[in-house]
Amino acid sequence: MSLMTLHLKVWRQAGPDQPGRFETYTLNNVNPHMSFLEMLDVLNEQLIKEGKEPVEYDNDCREGICGMCSLVINGIPHGQLPRTATCQLHMRHFNDGDTITIEPFRARAFPVVKDLVVDRSAFDRIIARGGYISVNTGSAPDANTIPVAKEKADAAMDAAECIGCGACVAACPNASAALFVGAKISQYILLPQGQPERPRRVLRMVAQMDEEKFGACSNHGECEAVCPKGISIINIARMRKDYRKAALGLL
Amino acid sequence: MAVTGLIWVIFVMVHLVENLLLFAGPEPYNRYAHFLVSLGPLLWLAELILLVALVAHVTAAISLVLENRAARPQRYVKLRSKGEPSKRTFASMSMIFTGLTLLLFLIIHLKTFKYGPGIEQGYVQVIDGKQVRDLHRLVTETFHNPIYVIWYVFALVFLGFHVRHGFWSAFQSWGAAHPRYTPILYSLGALVGVALAVGFIFIPIWFYFFVGG
Numbered sequence: 044m045s046l047m048t049l050h051l052k053v054w055r056q057a058g059p060d061q062p063g064r065f066e067t068y069t070l071n072n073v074n075p076h077m078s079f080l081e082m083l084d085v086l087n088e089q090l091i092k093e094g095k096e097p098v099e100y101d102n103d104c105r106e107g108i109c110g111m112c113s114l115v116i117n118g119i120p121h122g123q124l125p126r127t128a129t130c131q132l133h134m135r136h137f138n139d140g141d142t143i144t145i146e147p148f149r150a151r152a153f154p155v156v157k158d159l160v161v162d163r164s165a166f167d168r169i170i171a172r173g174g175y176i177s178v179n180t181g182s183a184p185d186a187n188t189i190p191v192a193k194e195k196a197d198a199a200m201d202a203a204e205c206i207g208c209g210a211c212v213a214a215c216p217n218a219s220a221a222l223f224v225g226a227k228i229s230q231y232i233l234l235p236q237g238q239p240e241r242p243r244r245v246l247r248m249v250a251q252m253d254e255e256k257f258g259a260c261s262n263h264g265e266c267e268a269v270c271p272k273g274i275s276i277i278n279i280a281r282m283r284k285d286y287r288k289a290a291l292g293l294l
Numbered sequence: 295m296a297v298t299g300l301i302w303v304i305f306v307m308v309h310l311v312e313n314l315l316l317f318a319g320p321e322p323y324n325r326y327a328h329f330l331v332s333l334g335p336l337l338w339l340a341e342l343i344l345l346v347a348l349v350a351h352v353t354a355a356i357s358l359v360l361e362n363r364a365a366r367p368q369r370y371v372k373l374r375s376k377g378e379p380s381k382r383t384f385a386s387m388s389m390i391f392t393g394l395t396l397l398l399f400l401i402i403h404l405k406t407f408k409y410g411p412g413i414e415q416g417y418v419q420v421i422d423g424k425q426v427r428d429l430h431r432l433v434t435e436t437f438h439n440p441i442y443v444i445w446y447v448f449a450l451v452f453l454g455f456h457v458r459h460g461f462w463s464a465f466q467s468w469g470a471a472h473p474r475y476t477p478i479l480y481s482l483g484a485l486v487g488v489a490l491a492v493g494f495i496f497i498p499i500w501f502y503f504f505v506g507g
Contacts, residue, residue: 262463267379269380279466284470
């Protein structure tokens with residue numbers, strides 16, 4: 044196993060309203076088995092030893108399920124591997140001597156907090172407007188008491204895979220949150236438990252999405268390509284159909 | 295965007311089929327053009343629907359573009375497409391440019407033909423003892439101007455790109471998406487785009503090279 048040398052072009056920004064700029068760092072001795080975040084840990088150790096300020100970046104579970112890591116790596120949110128979050132992207136997918144550009148997710152609704160950390164609480168506010176079921180559904184019912192078609196159960200589970208990382212917004216040429224909201228709405232409208240609050244949920248969540256100043260979806264479908272969970276844009280269509288029906292009082 | 299766009303796609307398809315009459319010669323073409331004009335209120339209604347759809351489409355497009363630009367005040371230094379299953383293409387990224395070019399094309403097109411020279415200017419053919427406008431002659435003459443032909447080809451390639459993204463996108467925006475049928479609609483969008491562009495481009499080129507004028 045040979046160690047790699049990498050050149051990192053990292054976005055540095057002192058605070059929310061500060062101007063940002065790229066700084067270039069060179070890392071020798073990068074182990075190809077490191078994850079991208081572990082590589083950044085090594086960068087920070089080096090920066091601290093040099094008496095410089097470490098780079099801020101979000102991370103939590105580091106096993107691809109929490110949705111906390113972000114980063115736009117060489118122009119692609121979460122990097123070039125399909126269905127992979129940044130924390131599961133390993134350095135063996137890069138070449139010795141590569142220059143890697145690292146930017147934060149960029150959207151008006153995701154303001155930069157510092158360096159590569161952005162504030163994604165706009166997503167939380169959207170969820171707070173209806174991304175839940177308010178009644179206590181009790182413990183799991185006996186199997187098949189409430190019949191749910193296999194196709195619907197599968198589609199609901201696919202939508203529920205969303206980890207809310209925001210890569211869809213980051214990759215969208217319009218900075219739209221349609222895939223996130225579409226997934227969060229779809230996971231409920233396909234199941235019986237989601238029916239009572241169905242019209243209210245879609246109207247309120249879409250209204251909040253607009254209020255957060257995300258862009259509008261124009262079907263580039265880039266979100267689906269960068270989604271670490273591969274959530275389909277069919278969920279966006281499902282949301283629009285439900286929104287139209289709810290707005291016309293047909294739900 | 296979806297409904298108004300599809301109205302225009304349908305119109306443009308019909309328009310292409312009508313234009314094929316150009317190849318049947320001056321008499322059938324002028325007769326048909328005269329028939330359309332003689333429809334009177336029915337034609338006006340169709341024109342009104344198209345006009346309303348166009349105004350709504352352009353207004354929505356411009357406000358969407360402005361809103362979407364504002365949604366990302368700080369641009370990326372580097373952002374590229376990840377590829378499959380992304381549908382981000384030259385067509386999808388250039389909708390506003392192809393669209394505004396088509397709007398300009400439409401204005402020039404109407405000025406040239408619909409509001410161009412008619413019977414008073416001597417563009418006249420006698421059909422069944424009646425004087426009708428010789429639109430065929432106007433088309434033939436116009437399509438012998440090389441600059442006009444080049445502009446037409448250019449604009450109609452843009453039409454192809456615009457429809458390539460717009461067609462399937464309209465269904466997706468309306469909420470009509472399905473794992474099985476959406477890929478078909480997506481491919482159909484490419485087919486409709488190419489068919490419209492090739493069909494319309496064929497006419498001025500054919501007239502330029504092969505129809506005397």
